[in-house]
Amino acid sequence: MSVTSIRERMSGNEAVAEAIRQVNPDVMPAFPITPSTEIPQMVSSFIAGGKIDTEFIPVESEHSAMSAAIGSEAAGARTMTATSSAGLALMWEELLLAASNRLPIVLTLVNRTLSGPININCDHSDGMGARDTGWIQIYAENNQEAYDNYIQAFPIAEDKRVHLPVMICQDGFITSHAVENILLLPDEQVKEFVGTYEPEEYLLQPGKPIAVGPYSISAYAMEAKKAQAVAMENAREVIKEVADRFAQMSGRQYGFFESYRLEDAEYVMLIMGSAAGTAKQAVDELRESGVKAGVLKLRVFRPFPEKEIAEALKNAKAVAIMDRVESYNGNCGPLGSEVTAGLFRNKVFIDTVCYTYGLAGRDFTTDNVKEIFGELQGLVCEGKQVPHNRYIGLRTREEQ
């Protein structure tokens, strides 16, 4: 199959809005919050201009946005919304209900730190905070991936084996507000790829009444939760199938993660989001000076691909696990805990150092990456003591 691409340039928010225009979902309830505000704004313009016939519901809060999304998806309408930071936090209760009711809602999350201190810039505390709400989570490095992931979200969420909501994440400002090159797909190809939404069961179906979200007694509730966990397991194969089908259309192949120069890598950085590009650039420069460095860029955080990660890291000497969130648990961030647990259970006993970086928009540079690889080398080659849980890019009192 030949690949048709349209060369364009746009920001990450524009890229997602463009994907929404192409998908033309039935309903979008949304409440604006920086840095995702442009998405509902642009979708509203598309609707006003007659480009799409999505029903836009201007709600009074994110709590209502997710409540309305649950209602409309339960009624049988393909539904999506967008938010960031405190907006996602205000959706909390409903996030869990959307997943429990097995509603394939798509939420585009433009990652921004949670208060406090109050700040509008990027880190992953919003998305990571929602890590156990039962949503599939897919993270993007740049505008291209935000666009590509968004298009793949609907076939993943709506697959009968899955029936779970999907969160498509991109880094606030760094990706959402940066104009970069992108390759778009023709409208009709995207529409065909996503297909028509045909839910098997929904509320507005005469003669086939169902209940959504009723009280579940203890004799059934645990089974319901297990069924939800099985759906998350099933999502693994569906994510792969959808990625393969997407590759045929676009020429861009995705998986649970991207392995960058990993084959012979002795030192690896495991990282998610826009900083992965910075890490790849630094790795190329380190390779030129003889350091066998590589990057594992995690794309799918939920379901968590622990076996595949362990397999990819088994020949490395040390890995730096990068969390763009502080978990305040005296241990390390979510990626740190889950990756190290996965390595241990799969009997991959390599050195690990968990780093916290980029909180509340703190810049992350190629120099930071090189410093970290230097620490990994020092740990392995010279037996230097490195604490298991480190900060990178923290300013000293003098620097402030």
Added chain:
Amino acid sequence: MNNTLEIRWHGRGGQGAKTAALLLADVAFMTGKNVQGFPEYGPERMGAPITAFNRISQDPIRVHSNIYEPDFVAVVDETLLASVNVTDGLSEQGAIIINTPKSAEEVRGQLRGYQGKVITIDARGISEHTLGKNFPNTPMLAAVVAVTGVMKKDDFFKQMKDSFAHKFAKKPQVIDGNMKALEMAYMVAEKAI
């Protein structure tokens, strides 16, 4: 990133330094380049110092950090020279382009010992002359293109004409003024290099 041209813009919130960076990304994209144009958001308010950045390259651009060692710096508001270290990390082989009616010699003293090229352009004067209002973006953009040589002069003017025709479809009377602002600024900057 040896093949990547890196530019840092300094302005004040509301003056359009971010817009200028996005415009530059736009025209560079039109001439076939890989581009990046992005702002750094501090406390967002009118008049606060802001920075915006461009990377322009033949190769795909992967780095997503700010620019600390730019090849070129553009200063949209000369009052920033007193409060912001605008030449911080700037390549001595590059240049700084400043919106001011003063000469390069007159402002060099404020550049904390920067030894590279200093190019001044009266973007405000040009804008007021050609557009009747102070829109320093357009002349600054032309000066940056002239000084960096990021694209051919003819390509730049052709792209900008198309872009203005699109942008000002409903008020075509301002297209000529904008084109004139570009031409005047380009000429001044070309001579100064």
